[in-house]
Amino acid sequence: MQIYKVGGAVRDRLLGKPVTDIDWVVVGATTEEMLAKGFRPVGADFPVFLHPKSGEEYALARTERKSGRGYGGFTFHASPEVTLEEDLIRRDLTINAMAEDDQQNLTDPYHGQRDLEARLLRHVSPAFAEDPLRVLRVARFAARYAGLGFTVAPETLELMRQLSESGELEALTAERSWKEISRALMEDQPQVFIEVLRECGALKVLMPEVDALFGVPQPEAHHPEIDTGVHTLSVLEQAARHKQPLTVRWACLLHDLGKGLTPEEEWPRHIAHEHKGLKLIKAVNERFKAPKDCQELALLVGEYHTHGHRALELKPSTLLELLQSFDVYRRPQRFEEFIAACEMDARGRKGLEQRSYPQADYLRGAANAARTVAVQPLLEKGFKGPELGEAIKRERLKALKAYKEQA
Numbered sequence: 556m557q558i559y560k561v562g563g564a565v566r567d568r569l570l571g572k573p574v575t576d577i578d579w580v581v582v583g584a585t586t587e588e589m590l591a592k593g594f595r596p597v598g599a600d601f602p603v604f605l606h607p608k609s610g611e612e613y614a615l616a617r618t619e620r621k622s623g624r625g626y627g628g629f630t631f632h633a634s635p636e637v638t639l640e641e642d643l644i645r646r647d648l649t650i651n652a653m654a655e656d657d658q659q660n661l662t663d664p665y666h667g668q669r670d671l672e673a674r675l676l677r678h679v680s681p682a683f684a685e686d687p688l689r690v691l692r693v694a695r696f697a698a699r700y701a702g703l704g705f706t707v708a709p710e711t712l713e714l715m716r717q718l719s720e721s722g723e724l725e726a727l728t729a730e731r732s733w734k735e736i737s738r739a740l741m742e743d744q745p746q747v748f749i750e751v752l753r754e755c756g757a758l759k760v761l762m763p764e765v766d767a768l769f770g771v772p773q774p775e776a777h778h779p780e781i782d783t784g785v786h787t788l789s790v791l792e793q794a795a796r797h798k799q800p801l802t803v804r805w806a807c808l809l810h811d812l813g814k815g816l817t818p819e820e821e822w823p824r825h826i827a828h829e830h831k832g833l834k835l836i837k838a839v840n841e842r843f844k845a846p847k848d849c850q851e852l853a854l855l856v857g858e859y860h861t862h863g864h865r866a867l868e869l870k871p872s873t874l875l876e877l878l879q880s881f882d883v884y885r886r887p888q889r890f891e892e893f894i895a896a897c898e899m900d901a902r903g904r905k906g907l908e909q910r911s912y913p914q915a916d917y918l919r920g921a922a923n924a925a926r927t928v929a930v931q932p933l934l935e936k937g938f939k940g941p942e943l944g945e946a947i948k949r950e951r952l953k954a955l956k957a958y959k960e961q962a
């Protein structure tokens with residue numbers, strides 16, 4: 556049997572990027588031979604094995620044919636006769652379809668190296684269409700390598716467009732989609748992920764609520780960029796620039812969904828968009844089974860981001876309601892993430908990227924003021940149950956009034 560390094564490890568070495576995990580392809584071997592060498596099979600009928608020591612993935616060279624819709628619809632054909640070239644041709648992108656032997660000799664039948672130099676994300680063959688998840692993968696690679704000047708080849712974008720129109724994307728499982736979405740959001744230029752999905756028509760299928768924001772105007776005084784979709788992309792861009800975590804990036808993407816529901820007669824104003832957007836945020840959250848912390852933050856940011864912007868003008872009672880909604884006493888981190896998302900929203904506006912955001916420290920100060928209220932003295936005064944809750948709230952309100960006066 557011959558063993559080659561394939562995929563991302565070869566690509567990233569040639570790009571001079573750090574290689575984290577290595578995938579291997581094995582040519583000329585049978586399942587039985589792999590098992591005899593101590594490799595552990597990944598699944599019952601999947602020709603992938605884990606190395607007994609390193610735990611790295613070794614896949615038998617295979618060709619793939621599609622038998623039905625969706626991920627479950629794959630049939631694999633792996634046999635010792637399948638050549639390296641036959642295996643590589645069914646991979647997604649030319650830059651991912653190179654192999655290397657243990658002497659670092661490159662096998663590159665589909666000109667991945669040429670495309671690396673040309674900074675092109677180009678599909679290898681029509682077999683690209685066998686897995687619709689690749690539409691998201693290409694958009695993710697575009698987000699990752701945009702800084703290096705990579706773009707999607709026009710013919711690949713066309714194929715992605717056809718796949719998006721074919722209804723195939725609907726068959727992707729929430730888990731597979733979320734894995735791509737969450738990884739893409741953590742790339743250096745996550746806004747490029749959304750842009751590419753939009754360009755090929757996949758955004759309309761995957762997140763029509765986000766797609767609907769493009770072409771929706773906002774008041775120029777607050778939003779020099781005017782377009783709500785463009786604003787959303789800028790907010791995401793800021794979130795990446797400020798190295799925000801996934802929760803914040805997800806919330807940034809979804810914070811203004813309500814603006815897509817405003818009747819045209821009301822444009823460019825968006826009355827109560829915060830509240831109207833909640834059902835859309837919930838739908839997107841559930842569609843991709845986003846993790847609980849992402850879901851929660853997106854909903855809270857959707858509902859309260861304008862409160863964040865108006866923090867300095869809020870009445871103490873409204874500030875208290877905000878702090879209570881976030882449960883800042885037990886969940887300080889979540890409130891920090893809310894503040895971060897609001898700040899990204901404020902900076903994600905044309906020409907205002909460098910603005911300061913005094914609301915952030917003001918909100919932190921308010922949370923600290925409310926937290927200083929001690930429960931023990933109230934217990935000692937004999938408060939219990941709901942009355943205790945009310946007494947704590949009254950004390951917190953007092954603390955917030957004092958805070959607002961001295962701020």
Ligand code: CTP
Nearest residue numbers: 562563564578645646647648651652686688689
């Ligand atoms: N691959 C593919 N189609 C997919 C998934 C993977 O063709 N839907 C192939 C590509 O050749 C890819 C390799 O399998 O390079 C390994 O896949 P994976 O580990 O998911 O991605 P990497 O390319 O290693 O990229 P990353 O750096 O994002 O892990």
